[in-house]
Amino acid sequence: MKNLAPPEKRVDGPSQRGQFKKRASILEAAADVFCRQGFAGASIDEIAVEANVSRQTIYNHYCEKETLFVAVVDDVLKRANSMIFSMLATFPVNADNLEEDLVAFAIRINKNCICNQDGKFLRRLVQNEGERYPHLFETWRQQGPGRIISALGALFARLSASGALKIEDFDVAARQFLALGNADLQIMMLFGQTPSDEQLESAARNAVRTFLRAYGTATSPERPDLAAVSG
């Protein structure tokens, strides 16, 4: 890590006029290798081979290994953030068919945000390098998860206001919804495995059933005989 980069060498490298494909290829390969090997274990040569690019080209675009790393993290963070908010936009609006809609929503979140390559990469990277390079994730840490939970909480608030759910703390409910959605997948994901569609569906069903038992109003059909027991 050089503290003083020579000012005549631009950090941003070529690409003013094109060669976007090279950059994209490097970013993708670097994400792969950094994810597999970690920052310390990743070698520029390995990235170059995987990107079908010469090592020098990497140094032309990103003057240091750390510059490349920062660019990869930025890229993945941006993509993951836009993905999660586009998924939040598919949250069910009305409450007819709520259970099925929530199941489908949970599947989408898990499949496209948590269990995909970007999700895996982010979990690893944050966990490994978050303490070593706090500045990389600081803004995401302060805004990312908090804003996601707030947004999801607001969606649950809407359902709660319409009487479909009965929730006191919307943010807690949002966190619990996500946590329940991962409950059956966490161990797989810890080992880097990707769940099958069947596993995704089963996990989502288990999660939503429990969530609706806790927060659903009486119209939820899936709580067979609690009223009978309580009455």
Add this chain to the structure above:
Amino acid sequence: MKNLAPPEKRVDGPSQRGQFKKRASILEAAADVFCRQGFAGASIDEIAVEANVSRQTIYNHYCEKETLFVAVVDDVLKRANSMIFSMLATFPVNADNLEEDLVAFAIRINKNCICNQDGKFLRRLVQNEGERYPHLFETWRQQGPGRIISALGALFARLSASGALKIEDFDVAARQFLALGNADLQIMMLFGQTPSDEQLESAARNAVRTFLRAYGTATSPERPDLAAVSG
């Protein structure tokens, strides 16, 4: 990684007659450094300094870096396993004061198994090196989480049989209990932070309240007016 270690060099090193303190000191320092830097990023010299030991001593006890790594993983896995099962032994037996007992249980699990140093180490290690050194975690992967969930599930089954809970799938309930317990702590833990006692308690309360709403029978006091709404 040498494939053929000279047979006259014992893998287990000295310690037949004592020097346990050195070994323990090395193991502890190595766990620390491996956890912070990963396998590739950790240097033997750094471990030696942190253990207050010369580098040669490390090589005397563990002939290769990988041997040391394996020993550290074994050590942590054994300790974590024994801790989790000793915590499971404190699961509430009877159902009077169930909510408070479950809260205390969740706090104990989180504090002593999930949020402590060993838990952090294991999460990192499994996630990072689990694919590269599958043999290290294979037996734990097959037996560890599965047996933990089964054991916790059996405890919930006991409460269910006594009528205090109403659960269909005990293993699912066990996973959900643990997932709910982590719901409020996951982001902190991802960044390597350790929750305060207040945060631990609040997280456990939120988790148990929701869990009991989903699985509790009518005797649970904390579901204020579902019956009224449903009636």
Add this chain to the structure above:
DNA sequence: GACGTTTTAGACAACACTGTCTAATTTTAC
């Protein structure tokens, strides 16, 4: 086709790390 830019392969120095060796020193057992 010509020109400026980008890419490439390869060589290169500087550095860090692993694992070995040795000889001196300290610790431990008896």
Add this chain to the structure above:
DNA sequence: GTAAAATTAGACAGTGTTGTCTAAAACGTC
């Protein structure tokens, strides 16, 4: 106190990596 065992500091070769440099080749644009 003595002898065996363990530890230490330091030097060392071998290796891999980063980042630089150069000259040739490929590319894109006009």
